[in-house]
Amino acid sequence: MRAARSGSVQSVKQALEFGIDVDALSSDHWTALMAASEEGHTDVVELLLANKASVDTQRPNGDTALNIACEHGHVGSMRALLASGAAIELATDQGFTALMAASEKGHTDVVELLLANKASVDTQLPNGASALKIACQNGQVGSVRALLASGAAIELATDQGFTPLMSASLKGHTDVVELLLANKASVDTQRPNGASALFIACEHGRVGAARALLVSGAAIELATDQGFTALMAASEKGHTDVVELLLANKASVDTQLPNGASALKIACQNGQVGSVRALLASGAAIELATDQGFTPLMAASLKGHTDVVELLLANKASVDTQLPNGASALKIACEHGRVGAARALLVSGAAIELATDEGFTPLMSASLKGHTDVVELLLANKASVDTQLPNGASALKIACQNGRVGSVRALLASGVAINLTDDEICTVLTAASENGHADVVELLLATKTSLIDWTLKKGSQGTVALGRHLKEKVNAASKMAGDITTIAGCWRGLKEQLLAYEGESRLLIKLADTARVVGFLKRATDTALGVLNLLGSPDEISWHQALDQEREDRVVFFEALLADDERMAREMGDEQQQLEVLTRLKHGLERYGDVLNPRELDVMSAVFDAIVRYADVVVATVPQWFAISETEWSRAEASPVDEGEEVCVRDASFFELLNHPNVRKFYGACHIAKPFVIHEESYALDSRGMTWGYLLG
Known part of the structure; x- marks a missing residue:
């Protein structure tokens, strides 16, 4: 094997004389004949053949000595092999046949010898490729000429519809293209998808091939099944020289795809500034839009091709054209x-406040997606920071809801009104908290924002109020039903029970009353639903969900208050108010705590601890008779207490000394500035019985 590959005739003779098998295989399945054929050692090939070497032995991949010799262009070796059959x-x-192998490599003399020996010129690979197609694809003009001279089918296409002309056009082998055209190749044959040789050449930037095809009369407007013309294909890929060639040959500059896209729109979308310049110079319609309303400027803006955007604007593209939904190039x-x-x-000069039909401004869009650099750019250009959607959502609320911490930071730095809420009274803090954006919540809390001030200006309503949804629903039902109906009575009772709570302006007192009010509202909700025959309906779920949402909003507010030390200190008030808050918090947690959710419990406990640390106050056990509302007072007046007279007097005296504002008149207790009597429980004497007679003697 080594001797055959090296071309040593003498060594090969000696090996044969020693009786070595002429067809012995190497470890990689090569025979001596194959090795000599690959290296072109014709004399060794002839010697081996003379010693009865098998001429058609094949390697595992099917290669024969002839195929190998043809692939490597060794005409002498292949002549000897052919002579041996x-x-x-x-x-x-x-x-792959020997002819295909030689055609692919451009060994023209081998190709001609094979053809002279009656090699089949039009044999095809499983994919349909012929020797001519293979030679054209590889730019082997000599092989192509020889094959054509032997009658190769010039239109024989692959299974995918590729003709030899298309293959040469794809690769840009201009000399092969010209040779094929000179031999009457069909210039406008189309693949199953409609692509012609010209389209293929233009798509791949083969300007020489495209020129040759145009000279031969290629149909310049022949489009694919999707409507793509050669000009569109070249424009999409940015082959400026091809675009200019097509335009010089009168290609239609404003032809549109079925969706309305023109070559200019396609070039803009793909950022092909050279193509765009050439198309504009040829008069392309700069405002020609797609069926969805997309102009070339919008397409370039969408993809961020700044150089194309600037070129279009320099050519007077309309900057504020809008899509049917109202989106402008700037918004996009x-x-x-x-x-x-x-x-x-x-x-x-793009209109910075031009909004979509839904009210989305460019600032809102950038905030929604978290494009901080764009948000900062818009703010630097005086974009309105507090514009709201029809539902009341602002750019800040949108950014918070979607966790865009960079956008939130930029908006806060610009002085955005953090107190803006949407129609559901959803604060920016709530929006971030509900969606689990802890980093945004932390940022908002760190700003010590004006949210608390806004709530105070609203008279402690809004975020910290409870029962808004229930009152609205019951009031509406009452008005519809009339004043003497049961639901009207519910409405009056609801207003009466919430009167003191809603009138309270001190935030921490309002917090302390949470458990009692929540418990009442849950019962009132079920009562109203029952009166309105809505139990078991979807309304039952939505009403309770509305109350739950109010509670969540309220917790978020008080969490923000807790984070603001300065505001918290002001809300604690003087010593008497601190005592009142602590006592009422303890009373509420002990008496009604089972209705509170974990976050409410946490925030109330945190406020309690904060006041204790600040005021250094410890609250004693709250007496059994302690009450904070008129309802509790009325109920307590008619109920005995377990404590004896001495304990009641001592506790009442203690609260009097503390000047506690929430001691009221009860059975066995007192309220400051109100008379009270403590007495043991007794029964009236039966004047008709024997006891009365006995006393009278």
């Missing part, structure tokens, strides 16, 4: 974070 059509496992650029495009549009 080598099978000229014996192909590899992939279907901002939504997708294209800061360069947005800057160019703003420099050209």
Whole structure:
């Protein structure tokens, strides 16, 4: 084997004389004949053949000595093999014949010899490729010429519809293209998808091939099944020289796809500034939009091709054209974070507040997606920071809801009104908290925002109020039903029970009353639902969900209050108010705590601890008779207490000394500035019985 590959005739003779098998295989399944054929040692090939070497032995991949010799262009070796009867059509496992192998490599003399020996010129691979197609694809003009001279089928296509002309056009082998056209190749044959040789050449930027095809009369407007013309294909890929060639040959500049896209729109979308410049120079309609309303400027803005945007604007593209939904190029650029495009549009006077039909401004869109650099750019250009959607949501609320901490930071730095809420009274803090954006919550709390001040200006309503939804529903039902109905009575009772709570302006007192009010509202909700025959309906779920949401909003507010040490200190008030808050918190937690959710319990406990630390006060056990509302007072007046007279007097005296504001008149207790009597429980004397008679004597 080594001797055959090295071309040593003498060594090969000696090996044969020693009786070595002429067809012995190496470890990689090569025979001596194959090795000599690969290296082109014709004399060794002839010697081996003279010693009865098998001419058509195949390697595992199907290669024969002839195939190997043809692939490597060794015409002498292959002539000797043919003379010894080598099978000229014996192909590899992939279907490659000796003619295909020689054609692929451009060994013209080998190709001609094979053809002279009657090699089949139009044999095809499993995918349909012929020797001519293979030679054209590889730019082997000599092989192509020889094959054509032998009658190769010039239109024989692959299974995918590729003709030899298309293959040469794809690879840009201009000399092969010209040779094929000179031999009458069909210039406008189309693949199953409609692509022609010209389309293929233009798509791949083969300007020489495209020129040759145009000279031969290729149909310049012949489009694919999707409507793509050669100009669109070249524009999409940015082959400026091809675009200019097509335009010079009168290609239609404003042809549109079925969706309305033109070559200009396609070039803009793909950022092909050279193509865009050439198309504009040829008069392309700069405002020609797709069926969805997308202009070339919008397409470039969407993808962030700043150089294209600037070129279009320099050519007077309309900067504020809107899609049917109201989106402008600026809104589109901002939504997708294209800061360069947005800057160019703003420099050209784009309307910074131009909103969509749903009310979305560019600032809202950038905030929604978290494009901080765009948000900062818009704010620097005086975008209105507090514009709201129809539902009341602002850019800040949108950013908080979606966890866009960078956008939130930029908006806060610009002086945004953090107190803005949507129609559901959903604060920005609530929006961030409910969606689990802890980093945004932390940022909002760290700002010690004006949320608390806003609540105070609202008279302690809004975020810290409970029962808004229930009151609204019951009031509406009452008005519809009339004043003498049961639901009207519910409405009056609801207002009466909530009167003191809603009138309370001190935030921490309001918090201390949470458990009692929540318990009442849950019962009142069920009562109203029952009166209205809504139990078991979807309304039952939605009413309770509304109350739960009010409670969550309220907790978020008080969490913010807790984080603001300065405001918290002011809300604690003087010593008497601190005592009142602590006592009422303890009373509420002990008496009604089972209705509270974990977050409410946590925030109330945290407020209690904060006041104790601040005021250094310890609250004694709250007496059994202690009450904070008129309802509790009325109920307590008619109920005995377990404590004896001495304990009641001592506790009442203690609370009097503390000047506690919540001691009221009870059975066995007192209220400051009100007379009270403590007496043991007794029964009236039966004047009709014997006892009375006995006393009278």
